[in-house]
Amino acid sequence: MNNLSPPQAAHLTDIPDTVKVFVPAAARAAPSSTLGATAWIRKNMFSSVPSALLTILGIWIVYTVLNGFIGWAWTNAVWEASSRRDCLDKVGNAGACWPGVVVWIPNLIYGLYPKDEVWRINLAFALLIVWLIPLWLPKVNSKVAIGLSMVLLFPLFASYMFMGGEKGAIWTALIAVGLTGFLWTVLTAVTETLWGVPVLRLVARKFGATTAEAESRIGQVVLLALFGVALFIVFELDFVEVRTRVWGGLFLTMVISGFGIAVSLPAGIVLALGRRSKMPVISLLCTTFIELFRSVPLITILFMFNTMLPLFLPAGVEVNQLLRAIVAVCLFASAYMAEIVRGGLQAIPRGQYEAASAMGLGFWQSTALIIMPQALKIMIPNIVGNFIGLFKDTTLVSIIGLLDLLSMARAVGQDTRWIGLFIEPFFFITVIYFVFCFAMSQYSMNLEKRLNTGHKR
Amino acid sequence: MASVESSSLRPAPAQAGSWLNNAKVRAVLYQILTVVIVVGGIWYLVSNTITNMSQRGMSAGFEFLGVSAGFNISFTLIPYREGDSYLRVFQVGLANTLLVAAIGILFATIMGLFMGLARLSNNWVIRNLARWYIEILRNTPLLLQIIAWYFGVFTLLPNPRMSLVWSDLFYLNNRGFYLPGPVPEPGFGLFLLVLAATVAGAVAYGIWARRLREQTGRILPVLWPVLGIVIVAPVLAFLLLGSPLGWNKPVLQGFNFRGGINVPPAFCALIIALSVYTSCFIAEIVRAGIESVSHGQTEAARALGVKPSRTMASIILPQALRVIIPPLISQYLNLTKNSSLAIAIGFPDLVSVWMNTSLNQSGRAIPIVAMTMGFYCVVSLFVSLVMNQYNRRVLLKER
Numbered sequence: 001m002n003n004l005s006p007p008q009a010a011h012l013t014d015i016p017d018t019v020k021v022f023v024p025a026a027a028r029a030a031p032s033s034t035l036g037a038t039a040w041i042r043k044n045m046f047s048s049v050p051s052a053l054l055t056i057l058g059i060w061i062v063y064t065v066l067n068g069f070i071g072w073a074w075t076n077a078v079w080e081a082s083s084r085r086d087c088l089d090k091v092g093n094a095g096a097c098w099p100g101v102v103v104w105i106p107n108l109i110y111g112l113y114p115k116d117e118v119w120r121i122n123l124a125f126a127l128l129i130v131w132l133i134p135l136w137l138p139k140v141n142s143k144v145a146i147g148l149s150m151v152l153l154f155p156l157f158a159s160y161m162f163m164g165g166e167k168g169a170i171w172t173a174l175i176a177v178g179l180t181g182f183l184w185t186v187l188t189a190v191t192e193t194l195w196g197v198p199v200l201r202l203v204a205r206k207f208g209a210t211t212a213e214a215e216s217r218i219g220q221v222v223l224l225a226l227f228g229v230a231l232f233i234v235f236e237l238d239f240v241e242v243r244t245r246v247w248g249g250l251f252l253t254m255v256i257s258g259f260g261i262a263v264s265l266p267a268g269i270v271l272a273l274g275r276r277s278k279m280p281v282i283s284l285l286c287t288t289f290i291e292l293f294r295s296v297p298l299i300t301i302l303f304m305f306n307t308m309l310p311l312f313l314p315a316g317v318e319v320n321q322l323l324r325a326i327v328a329v330c331l332f333a334s335a336y337m338a339e340i341v342r343g344g345l346q347a348i349p350r351g352q353y354e355a356a357s358a359m360g361l362g363f364w365q366s367t368a369l370i371i372m373p374q375a376l377k378i379m380i381p382n383i384v385g386n387f388i389g390l391f392k393d394t395t396l397v398s399i400i401g402l403l404d405l406l407s408m409a410r411a412v413g414q415d416t417r418w419i420g421l422f423i424e425p426f427f428f429i430t431v432i433y434f435v436f437c438f439a440m441s442q443y444s445m446n447l448e449k450r451l452n453t454g455h456k457r
Numbered sequence: 458m459a460s461v462e463s464s465s466l467r468p469a470p471a472q473a474g475s476w477l478n479n480a481k482v483r484a485v486l487y488q489i490l491t492v493v494i495v496v497g498g499i500w501y502l503v504s505n506t507i508t509n510m511s512q513r514g515m516s517a518g519f520e521f522l523g524v525s526a527g528f529n530i531s532f533t534l535i536p537y538r539e540g541d542s543y544l545r546v547f548q549v550g551l552a553n554t555l556l557v558a559a560i561g562i563l564f565a566t567i568m569g570l571f572m573g574l575a576r577l578s579n580n581w582v583i584r585n586l587a588r589w590y591i592e593i594l595r596n597t598p599l600l601l602q603i604i605a606w607y608f609g610v611f612t613l614l615p616n617p618r619m620s621l622v623w624s625d626l627f628y629l630n631n632r633g634f635y636l637p638g639p640v641p642e643p644g645f646g647l648f649l650l651v652l653a654a655t656v657a658g659a660v661a662y663g664i665w666a667r668r669l670r671e672q673t674g675r676i677l678p679v680l681w682p683v684l685g686i687v688i689v690a691p692v693l694a695f696l697l698l699g700s701p702l703g704w705n706k707p708v709l710q711g712f713n714f715r716g717g718i719n720v721p722p723a724f725c726a727l728i729i730a731l732s733v734y735t736s737c738f739i740a741e742i743v744r745a746g747i748e749s750v751s752h753g754q755t756e757a758a759r760a761l762g763v764k765p766s767r768t769m770a771s772i773i774l775p776q777a778l779r780v781i782i783p784p785l786i787s788q789y790l791n792l793t794k795n796s797s798l799a800i801a802i803g804f805p806d807l808v809s810v811w812m813n814t815s816l817n818q819s820g821r822a823i824p825i826v827a828m829t830m831g832f833y834c835v836v837s838l839f840v841s842l843v844m845n846q847y848n849r850r851v852l853l854k855e856r
Binding site for chain 2: 044045047051054055058059061062278279280281282285291292294295296297299300303304307308310311312313314315388392393395396398399406410422423426429430433434437438441
C-alpha cells in the first residue's frame with residue numbers, strides 16, 4: 001500500500017459524476033400466490049381439479065367419521081349409570097356407555113388379581129421404571145450393561161413379586177440375583193452421574209486398587225457383597241402366593257411379552273450364531289428350529305404346548321397354563337429374533353471379522369467385543385419391531401383361555417350388570433394397544449434416524 | 458531332529474492339550490456334544506410321551522383318518538356330510554384355509570396398492586388420511602380386529618327380514634352376505650374354451666410384441682389390443698352362444714333367504730379384518746418400493762425422451778418391483794398363517810376344525826398336530842423356494 005503512488009490513488013477515486021454506475025433494482029417481493037397459508041393450501045390441496053375433488057372427499061370422510069365418533073363417544077355418551085339397562089334407557093345405542101368400562105378398569109389392568117396384593121404389581125413396575133431411568137441420563141455410560149441387566153434380571157425378581165409363596169434355596173438365590181442387578185443399576189447410575197465412575201470401580205479405588213486387575217478383583221468382591229445384601233432382603237420378603245390363574249388384563253399381557261423379549265434376545269443370539277456356524281450339525285439344527293417355528297402360526301404352537309406339554313413331561317409334573325403359553329411364546333419369539341440377529345450380523349463387513357482375527361481375538365472374544373456391539377446397534381429398530389409384534393400377538397393367549405386384556409374386555413359384556421357391553425370396552429383396549437404400539441414404533445423410527453446419521457449422505 | 462529341538466527348547470506340550478486345541482477336533486467334539494444333548498432331550502421327551510400315552514390308552518397312528526368324524530361343519534368349500542371320515546375333515550379345513558388366504562390376498566393387494574399410492578400422493582389431506590389409516594390399523598392386534606368385525610359389526614346387523622339391500626341382488630344381514638350364484642347352462646363349457654383361447658392369444662401377442670421391441674426397437678401398442686382381445690371376443694362369444702349362464706338370485710322365504718350364495722358372517726369378518734390389516738403392511742411396502750427408485754432414473758428417462766407412461770412401466774416399476782416383491786410375498790405368507798385366527802370367531806379353517814374340534818373328538822394329539830404344522834411348513838417352504846428363485850432372477854447383474 002505504501003508504494004502506491006499518489007496519482008494512481010487519485011485516479012481510483014476520481015470518477016466523474018456523469019458515469020453511470022450499475023445499481024441493481026431492489027428485488028420485488030415474491031408473488032403473494034406463493035407465500036403463506038393460502039399458497040400452501042393451494043399447492044398441497046388444490047393443485048389440480050382431481051386433487052381438489054380428492055381433498056373435498058377426504059375432508060368429507062374426516063368430518064363424517066369424527067362427527068359420528070364424537071357424537072357417540074362424547075356428546076351422546078352416558079357417564080353415570082349403574083347398569084347397561086340405565087344407559088340404554090337414557091340414550092339407546094346412540095351413545096357410549098362408559099360407566100361399564102370405568103367400573104371394570106381395575107380388572108382390565110390387573111385381571112382377577114386380589115385387590116389387597118395389587119400394590120406388588122405396581123411396585124414391580126415402579127422398580128422397572130427406576131431401572132429404565134438411567135438409560136436416559138446423559139452422564140451414565142454403562143447403558144448397555146444396565147439395559148441387558150434389566151432385560152435378563154428383572155424377570156427373576158418380578159416373577160417372585162407377582163407370584164409370591166414358598167421359595168426354595170435356588171429360587172431365593174435367583175431372586176437375589178435379580179435384586180442385585182437392581183441395586184447395582186441404581187448405585188452405578190448415581191456414581192456415574194456424580195463422579196463419572198461405575199460403582200464397582202469407585203469402591204475398588206477407595207480400597208486402594210491401582211491396576212485394572214486389582215480393580216476387577218475388588219469389584220467382584222463388592223458385587224458379592226451386594227448379592228449378600230440382596231439375599232438378606234429376599235430372606236426378609238414374605239409374599240402371599242397368588243395363583244397364576246387369577247393373573248390377567250394388561251398385567252398378564254405385559255408379563256407374557258416381557259418374558260418373551262427377555263428369553264428371545266439371548267436365545268435368538270445363540271440361534272443366529274448357531275445358524276451361521278461353520279459346524280454343519282449345529283448349523284442344521286439351528287436352521288431347522290428357526291424355520292420350523294417361523295413357518296407355523298403362533299396359535300398352532302400355543303395349541304401344541306397346551307395339549308402336548310403334559311404328554312412330554314414325566315407323569316405327575318404339573319405345568320400351569322400360563323407357563324405353557326409363555327414357553328410357546330418364547331420359542332416362537334426366539335425364532336423370529338434369531339433371524340433379526342442374523343440380519344444384523346450379515347450387515348457387519350467381513351473386514352471387521354478379519355481385523356478381529358488379526359488382532360488375535362478368538363471366536364467368542366471377537367463376537368462379544370467387536371461384532372455384537374456393532375450388530376446390536378443396527379438391530380435395535382428391528383428388535384423394537386419384533387417386540388411390537390410380540391405385544392400384539394399376546395392377544396392369542398385368550399384363545400387358549402388365559403385372561404389377557406382381550407379376554408377381560410370380552411368379560412365386561414358377560415357381567416350381569418353390563419350384559420352385552422362390547423364396543424366400549426373394545427374401544428378402550430384398542431386405545432391401550434394403539435398407544436403402546438404406536439409409541440414404540442415412533443421410538444424405533446427416531447432411533448433408526450439417529451443411528452443412520454453415520455451412513456446417510 | 459524334532460525330538461532334539463523340542464527337548465532343548467521347551468518341554469513338549471501335553472498330548473491332551475495339543476489335540477484339544479486343534480480347531481477341527483474341537484468342532485467335531487462340539488457337534489458330537491450337541492447331537493448327544495439334542496438326541497438325549499428328544500429321547501427323554503419321546504419316552505415320556507410313550508409312557509404317558511400308554512397310560513392313557515392313546516395311540517399315535519394315522520389309522521383314525523378313515524374313521525367317521527361325526528360332527529358337522531358350518532361352512533365347506535368342498536362337499537362334506539356329517540359322518541364323513543377325519544381325512545375328509547382335514548381336506549375341508551385345508552380348502553377353507555386356502556380359500557380365505559386366496560381371497561384375503563386378492564383384497565389385501567388391491568387395498569394395499571391403493572393405500573400405498575395414497576400415501577405418496579401430493580395431496581396433503583389424502584396423504585395424511587392414508588397415513589393414519591395405516592398407523593391405527595397396524596398398531597392394533599389382528600385378533601382384536603377380527604373379533605371387533607365379527608361381534609361389533611356382522612352379528613349386530615339386522616335380521617334377514619330387515620336386510621340391507623343393494624339393487625335386489627345383494628343382501629346383507631346377521632346371517633351373512635347373500636349374492637346371486639352363477640348357474641352354468643349348456644354351452645357354458647364352450648364359452649370357457651373361447652375365454653381361455655383369447656387369454657392365451659393375448660398373452661402370446663404380448664410376448665411377441667415384447668420380443669419384437671427388444672429385437673428391432675419397434676414399439677407396438679400392447680395395452681389396448683390385449684384388453685380388446687380379452688374383453689370383446691368373449692363378450693361376443695357369450696352373446697352368440699345365447700348367454701349360457703343363469704343367475705340364481707337369493708329370495709326371502711319365511712325367516713331366511715333361499716338360493717344364491719351365502720357368505721357366512723364369520724367369513725366376511727375374517728376376510729375384511731385380514732385384508733384390511735395386511736393392506737397396511739402392503740401399503741408401506743409399496744411406498745418404500747417406489748421411493749427406493751432414485752429420482753435420477755426418472756430424470757434420465759425424460760432426458761432420453763421416454764414418455765412418462767413408458768417411464769413408469771419400463772423404468773420405475775421394474776426397479777420398484779425388485780424391492781417390493783420379496784416382502785410382499787412374505788406378507789402373503791403372514792396372511793395365510795394369520796387366517797388361523799379364524800378359530801376365535803368359529804370359522805372352520807384348518808386349525809379350528811382340525812387342531813381343535815377333531816383333536817378334542819379323537820384325542821389323537823400327535824398325528825393331528827403333526828399334520829397341521831406339516832401343512833404350514835410345506836406352504837412356507839414352497840413360498841421360500843419360489844422366492845429364492847425370484848431373488849436369483851432379479852439379482853442385480855453387477856460387474
